[in-house]
Amino acid sequence: MKFNNRNVFISSKARIGENVKIGDNTIIYDNVIIGDNTIIANDCIIGEPGNDYYFNDDYKNPETHIGKNSMIRSHTIIYSDSVFGNFFSTGHRVTIREKSVFGNNCRIGTLSDIQGHVTFGQYCWLHSNVHIGQKSEIGNFVFIYPYVVFTNDPHPPSNICNGPKIGDFSQVAVGTVVLPGVKIGKHCLLGAQSLIGRDVEDYQLVAGNPAKVLKDVRELVSKETGKSHYPWPDNFERGMPWENIGFEKWKKENGYEND
């Protein structure tokens, strides 16, 4: 009973790759370009037009690029005018607005809300219910956990829009708010349920409301192993490009020598 094209609508101006599968009740709008082997599940809206669509008969939908081998789960809404790399995946009910740019191998969890005008590097994994405000800039291998919010207005309401910047390999734990314009270095760990209002240097653990620098992540001792888990790429490989190679070898061969 899969991919029966029941109540599916695909614009004649969409370009659909080889071996793409599209679920029931899904709508693909004009100028959506979908790479080979991608799966779009049920009840999705891909290439949702901007507001002008509803008021202007001359509206032309900008292009939306979804990479190869991607998996868009049901009830996801993706606006037009965004670019997603290969091996992109979403959970259910994800909303992604215009001018979002994602590198390869990114994952966005159920209910996450990407407000548009954002950039993500490669291998960013967002868990469920993450909210990324406009003008956020996220590096590579950044993982963001449920109910994290990235903000951008220092004096609400104002006309300033200044999102956070997050360095490669940093982790943002559950329920944490990152305030406008805050810059987070590489390999940081932002603790759960924190309020992050100041810039954070590389390799720092910060936590609390308001957050304070607690220590270098390399000094954290795991109860389970008796040594530090961080830098985490030394101890976590599943789904990462250094799987079965090791981070040390991989990083030298891939331009991350200094990480």
Added chain:
Amino acid sequence: MKFNNRNVFISSKARIGENVKIGDNTIIYDNVIIGDNTIIANDCIIGEPGNDYYFNDDYKNPETHIGKNSMIRSHTIIYSDSVFGNFFSTGHRVTIREKSVFGNNCRIGTLSDIQGHVTFGQYCWLHSNVHIGQKSEIGNFVFIYPYVVFTNDPHPPSNICNGPKIGDFSQVAVGTVVLPGVKIGKHCLLGAQSLIGRDVEDYQLVAGNPAKVLKDVRELVSKETGKSHYPWPDNFERGMPWENIGFEKWKKENGYEND
């Protein structure tokens, strides 16, 4: 490919204004009244019946009024027995339960969950993923940011239901919880990620977990301008009725002399 009436169901007992547009897969139940020029996008449920509908063949759906020039974005669910003013808008996947009353020019962001039995004045702007518990009373020009929760049960679980009251022009920043029955004055700023357990007088900045009064908002100094941004209507006009007029002139002409 817009408004093709694919898989649309509109009750014969609904009253649809002039120039209303309704998207694919949307259902309009009995006794929904939609004002002129309103757009209802795809996959919406408008006038969702109460629980009795499923069990009682004599169920009569209460009226639902949606004002003129409104925009209901896709996947929104609005229960019957609510009233929305003109120029109302929702983001995606908004849920609004029965006996909600909204003035003109209100906006409700993606994923927000309005539990019903609430009142909002005019020009209330709710960002994404706001949760408003029953019996909340919100004034005019109140802006509420993502992941804010308004609660109503002081001793969970109990039979007491006592929501917060929020005065005109107040701002509730991201991730903040307002506890049951708390009264917030006019022109207040409730800081991000706070827990608000006590009443707050007009013009106060409160923040923290638990929240404390920090200062008068008029004493806050903006990094960008070197002076206070508050009262914000003096410095923010976009979409407001004082746009191109100025707040000082507008308020004298519109009954807000004391604000």
Added chain:
Amino acid sequence: MKFNNRNVFISSKARIGENVKIGDNTIIYDNVIIGDNTIIANDCIIGEPGNDYYFNDDYKNPETHIGKNSMIRSHTIIYSDSVFGNFFSTGHRVTIREKSVFGNNCRIGTLSDIQGHVTFGQYCWLHSNVHIGQKSEIGNFVFIYPYVVFTNDPHPPSNICNGPKIGDFSQVAVGTVVLPGVKIGKHCLLGAQSLIGRDVEDYQLVAGNPAKVLKDVRELVSKETGKSHYPWPDNFERGMPWENIGFEKWKKENGYEND
């Protein structure tokens, strides 16, 4: 206009009980078993297959059991391979992943996200927008309020998955994060907007970020009544099996003598 079977798809391998009603645009996948008198509203996906379904033609969908007299509200997604007791209910847009086990009379609020591999006892009531991570174990009569998150990875990202355990009758207030592996006793009250990082003994009130033990819940004094509301079953009966009987009598007859 209810239950017209408009755009409904039910697998021939599903087993649907007597007097079951299914709303528009709903999909029921293979090997879903639905008890008598249950209502599935519009736009639901029941028995959503696991990831292999999309890649393996030999995929066989595991069984999904939904009990009698249940109510699944619109836009709910329930994966296959879970078991729900009788009188189960969901709000709108609930997502429940595989290997979730719920006892009788459980309720899951709008937007809640159950990540799978979890167990719930009977009469657990989850309000809106609750996130339950994998490997959580929840007892009986546990109520969880909006924006609560249960986590399971102590050193993100790692391969450890160790969810919280919550004892019977405990209450988790709004916006609270429970950290991995934390054990909460019976009849506890976890205060709003808290970060719970340590085990909690029976009958304790804990709150704050980080949370501290504040007092025995039986010593809390209600403003409304001048005495403690806790243990709450002595003061709250609506929908509970001790309604019109009283908790004291009921617990002796039902194996909760020590509660």
